[in-house]
Amino acid sequence: MLTSLAAAAAITGAQARPNIIFIFTDDHASHAISAYGSVINQTPHLDRLADDGMLFENAFVTNSICAPSRAVILTGKHSHINGHERNGRIFNGAQQTFPKILRKNGYETAVIGKWHLRSDPTGFDHYDVLLGQGPYYNPVMKSKEGQKKHTGYTTHIITEKTIDWLDARESDKPFMLMMQHKAPHREWEPGPDHIGKFEGETIPEPPDLFETWEDRNFYAVNNEMSIRKHFRMWRDLKLGEAPPSLNEEQAKLWNQHYGPRNAWYETHKPQGDELIRWMYQRYIKDYLRCVQSVDDSVGQVMDYLEENGLDENTIVIYNSDQGFYLGDYGWYDKRWMYEPSMRSPLIVKWPGVTEAGSRTDLMAQNLDLAQTFLEMAGADAPNDMQGESLVPVLRGSEPDDWRGTLYYHYYEYPAVHMVPKHCGVRTDRFKLIFYYESNEWELYDLKNDPREKTNLYADPTWSGIAQNMKRLLKAEQIKYEDHKGPQANFVV
Numbered sequence: 324m325l326t327s328l329a330a331a332a333a334i335t336g337a338q339a340r341p342n343i344i345f346i347f348t349d350d351h352a353s354h355a356i357s358a359y360g361s362v363i364n365q366t367p368h369l370d371r372l373a374d375d376g377m378l379f380e381n382a383f384v385t386n387s388i389c390a391p392s393r394a395v396i397l398t399g400k401h402s403h404i405n406g407h408e409r410n411g412r413i414f415n416g417a418q419q420t421f422p423k424i425l426r427k428n429g430y431e432t433a434v435i436g437k438w439h440l441r442s443d444p445t446g447f448d449h450y451d452v453l454l455g456q457g458p459y460y461n462p463v464m465k466s467k468e469g470q471k472k473h474t475g476y477t478t479h480i481i482t483e484k485t486i487d488w489l490d491a492r493e494s495d496k497p498f499m500l501m502m503q504h505k506a507p508h509r510e511w512e513p514g515p516d517h518i519g520k521f522e523g524e525t526i527p528e529p530p531d532l533f534e535t536w537e538d539r540n541f542y543a544v545n546n547e548m549s550i551r552k553h554f555r556m557w558r559d560l561k562l563g564e565a566p567p568s569l570n571e572e573q574a575k576l577w578n579q580h581y582g583p584r585n586a587w588y589e590t591h592k593p594q595g596d597e598l599i600r601w602m603y604q605r606y607i608k609d610y611l612r613c614v615q616s617v618d619d620s621v622g623q624v625m626d627y628l629e630e631n632g633l634d635e636n637t638i639v640i641y642n643s644d645q646g647f648y649l650g651d652y653g654w655y656d657k658r659w660m661y662e663p664s665m666r667s668p669l670i671v672k673w674p675g676v677t678e679a680g681s682r683t684d685l686m687a688q689n690l691d692l693a694q695t696f697l698e699m700a701g702a703d704a705p706n707d708m709q710g711e712s713l714v715p716v717l718r719g720s721e722p723d724d725w726r727g728t729l730y731y732h733y734y735e736y737p738a739v740h741m742v743p744k745h746c747g748v749r750t751d752r753f754k755l756i757f758y759y760e761s762n763e764w765e766l767y768d769l770k771n772d773p774r775e776k777t778n779l780y781a782d783p784t785w786s787g788i789a790q791n792m793k794r795l796l797k798a799e800q801i802k803y804e805d806h807k808g809p810q811a812n813f814v815v
């Protein structure tokens with residue numbers, strides 16, 4: 324009797340554990356989500372998720388670049404600990420990750436979509452992932468059964484595979500599913516259903532689209548991600564023929580859309596500011612078209628959960644691997660510790676736990692997700708994970724001892740876009756950045772200068788703050804064991 328009661332209790336407990344769906348995108352800046360106040364697009368399905376859950380107004384990454392961000396999320400450890408400091412490394416899949424721990428605790432785990440870590444996924448019952456970056460159209464995907472070529476738009480295919488996996492599963496275990504889109508990563512190739520969106524509209528420009536950085540730091544002047552100078556006209560701005568990866572039907576639609584607009588460019592040959600404006604419109608519309616397909620995907624997954632009675636016991640999280648410059652600071656791309664790329668969107672719907680439509684301004688970081696997922700599932704997090712579980716915040720409390728400082732470290736130099744190695748700390752008011760290979764510093768007052776235009780580091784008025792921030796940097800480097808190397812070579 325006792326045994327069967329205990330077994331029944333165990334089953335009830337197992338059933339009560341929530342499912343987790345982690346919807347993850349690549350390069351989706353929070354300022355291209357209307358729930359975050361976007362002035363350039365509408366994302367009704369992401370807004371619906373925010374209406375049902377909690378939106379983190381201050382969510383950040385530790386290292387604003389694609390594969391390293393993924394490694395941080397899987398391990399709950401900074402890049403220098405998990406060994407994936409820069410793109411191109413091969414992820415050590417033998418190390419501890421949160422999906423492995425969930426699996427040991429009775430969860431069924433799956434990842435579908437972009438993986439980008441070079442080694443095969445480990446810790447998953449099922450995976451079906453793009454090879455490397457993967458294309459926007461007709462991707463080859465790899466599963467435990469081998470590689471398979473698909474026809475169609477990659478955002479649609481990843482969504483369909485996600486829903487198919489949910490539909491086919493027979494296990495009574497709770498599940499943790501990662502649906503990871505390629506979109507809206509460069510080269511921003513729109514899907515067939517949104518390729519004509521925004522036509523005839525003028526998307527608002529950011530206030531610093533024409534920034535040249537001439538009297539500012541050397542690297543920012545010389546990096547290779549400016550709207551002004553660094554687009555590839557063929558792939559980024561779609562001048563010329565359709566990409567060869569498209570089939571005949573897809574190419575026909577592509578050429579119908581881009582052909583007449585390319586003819587306008589060839590006739591008018593805009594120059595100077597007019598050219599920058601034209602390139603910005605061309606870029607941002609394609610970026611937003613890709614976002615629109617992602618937003619549709621979020622809606623389709625949420626609809627599926629509701630229609631199949633899964634919505635009440637499934638946590639849905641939306642996040643991106645980092646932010647992005649949408650013409651902000653005169654740029655596209657990411658990498659810098661500046662706000663547009665250090666930030667990422669983070670929205671969590673946890674039915675019965677998060678208050679619908681709530682927001683928090685506490686600082687969260689992608690480093691926190693592994694421990695958050697484990698606590699959601701009732702599993703213990705290992706002591707060597709370096710983040711903070713967001714569960715208390717999701718439950719509605721604002722812990723007094725919540726972190727006041729974020730640590731950041733970017734490594735990928737020299738490399739594409741030529742953004743220097745740097746590290747730094749951010750508080751809710753100030754940001755200190757250290758370019759340790761040239762011993763240069765920047766200090767920004769985020770309250771009075773949110774777009775980081777005035778470097779206060781050498782200003783005597785701010786020397787006390789600079790000193791305090793250096794102390795914080797030293798303390799964070801010790802805390803996260805990143806205190807041996809050139810990034811720690813400074814005196815406070």
Ligand SMILES: [Ca+2]
Nearest residue numbers: 349350389644
């Ligand atoms: Ca990315």
